[in-house]
Amino acid sequence: xxxxxxxxxxxxxxxxxxxxxxxxxxxxxxxxxxxxxxxxxxxxxxxxxxxxxxxxxxxxxxxxxxxxxxxxxxxxxxxxxxxxxxxxxxxxxxxxxxxxxxxxxxxxxxxxxxxxxxxxxxxxxxxxxxxxxxxxxxxxxxxxxxxxxxxxxxxxxxxxxxxxxxxxxxxxxxxxxxxxxxxxxxxxxxxxxxxxxxxxxxxxxxxxxxxxxxxxxxxxxxxxxxxxxxxxxxxxxxxxxxxxxxxx
Ligand SMILES: *[C@@H]1O[C@H](CO)[C@@H](O)[C@H](O)[C@H]1NC(C)=O
Ligand SMILES: *[C@@H]1O[C@H](CO)[C@@H](O)[C@H](O)[C@H]1NC(C)=O
Ligand SMILES: *[C@@H]1O[C@H](CO)[C@@H](O)[C@H](O)[C@H]1NC(C)=O
Ligand SMILES: *[C@@H]1O[C@H](CO)[C@@H](O)[C@H](O)[C@H]1NC(C)=O
Numbered sequence: 001x002x003x004x005x006x007x008x009x010x011x012x013x014x015x016x017x018x019x020x021x022x023x024x025x026x027x028x029x030x031x032x033x034x035x036x037x038x039x040x041x042x043x044x045x046x047x048x049x050x051x052x053x054x055x056x057x058x059x060x061x062x063x064x065x066x067x068x069x070x071x072x073x074x075x076x077x078x079x080x081x082x083x084x085x086x087x088x089x090x091x092x093x094x095x096x097x098x099x100x101x102x103x104x105x106x107x108x109x110x111x112x113x114x115x116x117x118x119x120x121x122x123x124x125x126x127x128x129x130x131x132x133x134x135x136x137x138x139x140x141x142x143x144x145x146x147x148x149x150x151x152x153x154x155x156x157x158x159x160x161x162x163x164x165x166x167x168x169x170x171x172x173x174x175x176x177x178x179x180x181x182x183x184x185x186x187x188x189x190x191x192x193x194x195x196x197x198x199x200x201x202x203x204x205x206x207x208x209x210x211x212x213x214x215x216x217x218x219x220x221x222x223x224x225x226x227x228x229x230x231x232x233x234x235x236x237x238x239x240x241x242x243x244x245x246x247x248x
Contacts, residue, residue: 020115023048025071025104029121031137035096037212039158042090042107043118049109053090056109065092066106071119075106096212097124132174132204133217143195145224153188153205154216171204195222 015022026043042063045052053063065087066075080087085094085101094101104119125134143149153168160166170190171177182193192199204217 018115020108020110020117023116023118025119025121029123031123031125031134032097033134033137033215034099034124034126035212036214037093037095037159037209038097038122039088040092040094040105040120040122042109043120044107044109044116045090048118049116059111061109061111061114063090064108064110066108067103068106068119069103071104073104078105095210097122099124099126132171132215133202137217138202139216139218141218141220143192143199143220143222143224145197145222146194147224149192149195149199149220151190151192151203151218151220153190153207154218156188156205156207156214156216159207159209159214166207169206171206172201174202174204195224197222 015024023044028043030038030040032038042053042065045056049056051059056063065078067078068075078085078087078092080092084096085092090107092105102122102124104121106117106119108115108117110116123137125137127133128135139154141149141151153166156166166188168185168188169176170179170185184191184193188205190203190205200220200222202217202219204215207214
């Protein structure tokens with residue numbers, strides 16, 4: 001049953017070495033700032049095999065984690081200290097991350113006759129100088145002028161407590177701000193009711209988690225009618241001035 005590979009992955013390339021099916025590096029990449037906590041999930045249970053961790057465990061399969069600094073590099077078993085870095089069910093938790101945690105994490109499930117492996121990429125970055133984020137680790141969103149736009153605090157599910165509203169602080173250009181009344185906050189979302197031109201910029205949300213903070217930054221660009229109107233307006237002006245110049 002565990003051998004049933006989901007068909008949507010059939011186009012992916014895998015190799016079998018030492019009797020282990022290696023799915024190479026998973027498409028989901030983890031990118032966090034140094035000092036933040038993160039949970040790296042073994043991707044095998046999220047798309048490669050038809051089983052979850054408890055099912056695999058009851059079938060007698062064991063889960064092992066190895067680390068390498070890049071593809072093809074030597075993989076070493078991970079020594080979990082159980083506090084900063086711990087193995088919890090199908091995941092590795094970092095509380096918190098260090099720069100040297102960057103690399104590939106291979107998760108392997110096996111018994112004596114069966115083996116599957118996938119690697120998961122983690123990048124731990126530092127803030128850009130003078131900023132509260134790393135500009136290579138941003139999310140991007142587009143908004144249309146005068147329309148409404150939601151910006152969500154992404155990938156924070158692992159840090160939420162069930163039935164409890166998350167306490168999220170929002171910053172723009174890394175600064176606290178007095179938001180206008182038409183910008184509202186609900187759960188993990190910042191909602192701009194009517195987007196204005198000056199809403200363009202970098203929005204950072206901040207969530208507290210057990211003595212640490214998790215930050216996500218989204219760069220919002222604003223497009224739309226305004227620019228078109230502007231262009232049309234200037235074309236009109238130009239046409240008008242040519243017209244009046246001709247009349248003189
Ligand atoms: C190993 O796991 C596979 C997949 O669940 C199973 O089909 C096989 O019988 C297991 N082998 C042993 C020796 O337990
Ligand atoms: C694991 O999968 C089994 C069978 O599909 C299901 O009954 C069980 O609730 C799942 N466990 C978890 C922790 O999701
Ligand atoms: C990143 O910036 C934030 C806000 O300025 C600061 O609190 C945090 O300590 C910085 N993190 C690092 C790793 O420099
Ligand atoms: C958003 O951040 C980028 C750098 O990451 C910066 O170049 C840009 O000017 C910022 N946007 C605004 C509106 O300040």
